[in-house]
Amino acid sequence: MHKITVECTACNNENCLIKKHCYSEAVQPYLKLKNTFKCNKGLQFILEGAPVNGLYFIYRGDVKVYKHTANMDSQIIRFVKEGEIVGHRGFGTNFVYDISASALSDTYLCNFSTDVLIEMLHKEPPLMFDFMLFYADQLQKSEANAKLFGQMSVREKVVNGLLFIYRKFGQSEGYINIVLSRKDIADFAGISIDQVIRVISALKKEGLLVVSGKKLGIANLTRFEAELGDTHHFLEG
DNA sequence: GCATTAATTGGTC
């Protein structure tokens, strides 16, 4: 985890809440207290149950956020990409994180400690307001997603999960712009690895999905979406 | 190139 320096003004993650407010005079002193460091692929940088150490903003790379379940396996809560926030649920009243987070690719993280961020929010009300909107939005989405997942078939869970990943990360040259292990897809969809593999190979045979090793591509979006039938339960991200 | 891990397939309950 090597520390590096990245100026917010030089960053092009326009969706980052800090970036959005980084030209304001009031936040200047706090931007200097930001810690940016590299996190290699596979490294876990937030451990469920560990003391809260502020918030992380992703400068480059992709991250999975997950919880450990009773059995010893894990449930992926969400995927996080450039400009987005990790660890926000520990912010404020919690003393320990209630989630774990690992880098899916080589990732650069910007960290603000809880104290610094709190002070910054007080000094910059527009930033505070954006944070409030972010939290409200997150809450609404997680409620909507929880309702839907329960009543889906295994096939629908996979289709829905892949569609979500497709929408979030996009697709270029025929393949989705993120490479996930089968296990990660399984943990996200809440099903076993075996099931994921079987659905994926079925979709491949049916010509709905293009598969090349770990890379997956949606062949025909219209047909793929039609798999969800009239329910149209896609996840929000 | 070898060793470890992940992916896949087939079978059983």
Place this chain on the structure above:
DNA sequence: GACCAATTAATGC
């Protein structure tokens, strides 16, 4: 649909 075993592919060192 869950669980297990066996084979093959991919990856790290």
